[in-house]
Amino acid sequence: MDLVEMNYADFTKMILTLKTDIYHQTVQENRNIIHVNKEQTIIKNLEKIFDATLEISNEKGFQAMSMRDLAKGAGLSSGGLYAYFPGKMDLLTMLQKHGRKMVQEILFKLVKDAPDHVSKLRIALKTHLYLSEFMQPWFYFSYMEAKNLSEPERHNAIESELTTEKLFAAIVSQGQDAGLFEPRDPQLTAAIIKAILQDWYLKRWKFSRRNISVDQYANFIVEFVEAFLDVHGTETIRLKN
Amino acid sequence: MDLVEMNYADFTKMILTLKTDIYHQTVQENRNIIHVNKEQTIIKNLEKIFDATLEISNEKGFQAMSMRDLAKGAGLSSGGLYAYFPGKMDLLTMLQKHGRKMVQEILFKLVKDAPDHVSKLRIALKTHLYLSEFMQPWFYFSYMEAKNLSEPERHNAIESELTTEKLFAAIVSQGQDAGLFEPRDPQLTAAIIKAILQDWYLKRWKFSRRNISVDQYANFIVEFVEAFLDVHGTETIRLKN
DNA sequence: GTCTATACACAGATAGAC
């Protein structure tokens, strides 16, 4: 699979097994606080709990979601939920950690094997955008509910955010050293890239109202960033239209 | 006062009287639901209530702010608050409306009298950024608590957001017609501009950590947008450094 | 492993004194 040319459909197919891997990791990390034995049962219910949490919270806020709401949404009883986490706040922490792991693992894995800096930049842009589409409810949730995290967890969230920004800054910087990009400030360039990527999942209503698909937005971002950095195209790398 | 060259300090001095005007408007619009007679008393307490609401909500969410918290923050008793609004939700609506009016009035007022399209663009960029600095708690609040609004009020919030974006798109478009800007898609250009402006108030921790002042960010945005549109500078218009 | 029933705390809102 050529990652440089991938579209959103390719991306979703590719990451399905990675998603399962990361659920197993999440279960292992919380093995001590989950009072259920069978791993398959845990994963099945945890996914229902996470999905319901995202759906309800994104509509009215995590704080406003009662455990009764969540129980109904996840198909469990209100008491039964407490076999999966000790309290509401722990659910929040668990879900945030799970999502961060998924983003970091997939983003770094796909970018790693790119053959050159121009590909690296394009793959990083597309992967981040496609992740934020695939996990849109989580991205939105993560941003909106960051304030409810405990101090150490909020710190982790910020570090994770900056790590992603540093990835873009590093790609820009290395491409510049290789003489492939114009000398724009890498940190500011990365900040602009993040802001434009963020628009996709934070202002989603705007794009759906304007009938802009994720593949169109991907092309737009790639074109914009490459124009900004004045990327010198090669024969083998072309934009899909 | 030359608005094209204004910095943040100039801006704050300029809008202080406008702020008072808009408080008077807010009081008039809610005269029927406020059970207090003296207008000076209302404005004094309403400002304390609004400020406390923003401070507490931005820390832990509007939903999580109890009326007892608010009473303490505003220096009133829990029962006394209800002289200023019929219920917690009405307070939310009132505060959102008040902020929107302030943004729209000031933004359009300052842009209106610009002598040419290049000035118009620069004044719009600076005014929006400076507004989001002056009213940072409101901007953050407005974004985070939009989901708690009633359906018609949420609609108003979206329209207000799009109106601002349309203002930028119109300036870009008019400047292009006058042959001053490169032919970039005005709507997408406006979307990028909004995303970058939004970064300032949504990811504020990032900029304060990096010691970037609002005046520096203003210059950065102006330079970035003018480079993107390839604005042909005139003798009279220069960037402050 | 999951349910029902319930404890106990705290929320928003009102009444009536001052």
Added chain:
DNA sequence: GTCTATCTGTGTATAGAC
């Protein structure tokens, strides 16, 4: 105009049945 005291609903979390 603002306060104190209080009503009533709903929240999280637990205990013990199945």
